[in-house]
Structure formats: C-alpha cells, structure tokens
Amino acid sequence: MYTEIVAAIQSTKTAIDLVKSANGLSNYSELLTAVTTVQIKLTDAIASELASQEKQAALTERVRELEKQLAEIEGWNTQIQRYSLFQFPTGALAYGLKQGRENEEPMHYLCVSCVDKKQKSTLQPHGRFLKCTVCKIDITTQSAQALNLNRNGGWMSR
C-alpha cells in the first residue's frame, strides 16, 4: 500500500516539475501523460488501501474467532479438571466429580463419550444404570445381584 502511495507522490512531483518547466503548450502531451499516470497510481493506491482494510477486517475477525475458541477450550479445561475417570464395580466408566472440587454441587457423573466430544452431559440415575440423555446410552453401575442385595438388605432374600 505504501509503495503505491509513494509512487503516486513521485508521479505528482514529476507532473509539478513538468508544469514548472512548461514554456508553452509544447509540453502539454507530456503533462497530460504525467497527470494520467498520477491518476492511475492514486487509483491503484486507493484500491490497495481498500483491499488492505478488507484484509485487516478479515484478520481482526479471525483473531476474535480464535480468542473465542481459546476461551472455550480454557473454560472446558477448567471444568473438566474437576472430574476424574471413575470405574464402577461393573467395569463401566464415567467421569466422577473429584473430592474437594464439588463447588457446592451434588456428586454426579459425566458421560465418557460426551466428554470425549467436549460435551458435558450429566448422567441421570435410572435404576441400576446411569443414563446419558445426549447419546442415549445406559451405563451399568451395579450388577443385578448387587441391586437386589441393596434393595432387600440381604443376599437374594426376596
């Protein structure tokens, strides 16, 4: 952009010099050529300036998008650091809230598949399962026998 403006200014100087040295109409065609050159160079400079402004606006927008993405990633990392992978007696896995990181929230688990997709889905209890309402999967947290044991207070005592 600056190159074009400098070139336009130099052409203007040439045109002014021609006017100064003009002793009649003999230099008219040279002068006209010089003025036309100045006009073309100024037009180029303006076009270049406009393109530069567009480029700058696009870059500013890109920076804003990246800052937003970065803030989202940082926010996600902060949230997910409160959880650790937990294995239920059935072998099923879920992310459980770490001790001391509750922030006044009740104990809960997050769906592993959803966390892998950077989605926070709190598993809802559903009998001996924990259900993910996002990916519609059931995580078996207790074996059927353990559930009977808990419900009836004794081993298969129903």
Ligand SMILES: [Zn+2]
């Ligand atoms: Zn899920």
